Amino acid sequence: MTEKDLFREIGNINEKYITEAEETKRAVIWTPAFRRTLTTAACLVVCFGLYLGVRHLDLGMQNESAPAQLENAMDMSQNMTMDSASDSGNGAGEDGSFWEEIWPMENATTNTESKAEWAESEMIQQDTYEESTNVEGAIPEADVEVGANSGAVENVENKGDSVATQGVQETQKDSEQREKYFMVDLLPYPWLFNGWEDLESFLELCGNGEAATLELIRTLEDGTYERAYLSYDGKASYVWTQWQAPDYGMSVEKATETEYGKLSVFEDMREDGTTCYVVALGEADVSLQDLRDGKEGTLIVLQYVE
């Protein structure tokens, strides 16, 4: 049988599938940008509602765990909004300020350490992780390995117990009520996109040697939107394209375009037990030490927040 024969056989499928394919057409309004807008708006409404609830709730009439639940839910929600809780846009890798800037809120409710102490402990944990991480486990040059039934990141060495964790707080895992975001941090403001499938598709296409593009967007402190593409040309080149937009998703001018030859993916576990992935772009292999040193423009962190 040839491919033409198979093509003819496909022509004989049940008419209901043919009709279904003819009738299925999504309205133009449901563009990715529009979906992101709705999702963000819904998330903001939920956050505002939780905030009002906490303010007016009589905590004395609740059980002991409820305040922690609500506070953690607020903190998690605040972490997931596009308005970053970080104070400024500098300081990656300066005495733990990178970690402090990006993830202060979650840890504030899970331990009694001060921010400085927490940052220091985080640095120690990263040192421990550095020693145990096999850099060779990173994806080779211009190539992302894709497993048979999984995305590239699952082939990266999982450092397991080498980084101390405080365990997952059950109160933080109110996941059914929350949107799932993957936060891609290009220092210091997080990049957002919805759906693990977009990232997995991108990595799979890269692994297959096909051209692919990943779309990202984020909000800066002044409310300006920035948009970025991470593109792979199907051969040996990754391009990070970034530009500013005065209104949501409507690009104006291309601001920067940077080409890289290598993409590496690391898997890491944060203190609260959530998984994050680090995508490193550069001309040479980069390690997590480079991440701590804050090589701007070359490192993107993907954080799975649940």
Next chain:
Amino acid sequence: MEDSQIIELYWQRSENAIAETSAKYGKLLRKIAMNIVGNYSDAEECENDTYVATWNAIPPTRPNILSAFLGRIARNIALNRYEYNKAQKRNNEFDLVLSELEECIASKSTVEESVEEGMIAAMLDDFLEGLKKETRVIFVRRYWYSDSVKDIAKRMQISESKVKTVLFRTRNQLQDYLAERGVFV
């Protein structure tokens, strides 16, 4: 005009049958043919040949879904025209469709010759039934309608990379599905 009325015109051997068919489905038939043959003049000829074939087929046939019936005829006519023109012209997009389907065929030399007619189509129906709706629509748009990846992405309001990934995975699933049932060894 409703499909049942158009079919009745064929049964009555009314010349308006073809005019009504052209008015309602001409664009669809040209699109299907164009996706395969790649040029407008051949697509028009295929459309006209489709009307002739339909006139000869109805009666005795009384199709349940006229659009699918016409589309199937146009598709086969266009494929024949594509094969006829293959030496002189190339349609890069349709060549890509065929090359993608080639991945589903494990070994051309070991296909069971005794496969009953229509069995593979029945297997394909079962395969499609097991897919999610979005995946099934993407598959049918690509390999029945021969739409380009860009057109499918626009229709479904998803990214082209997602369309490619869905098609890639579905082809692999189809290959495994057919191999399990002994169609391709």
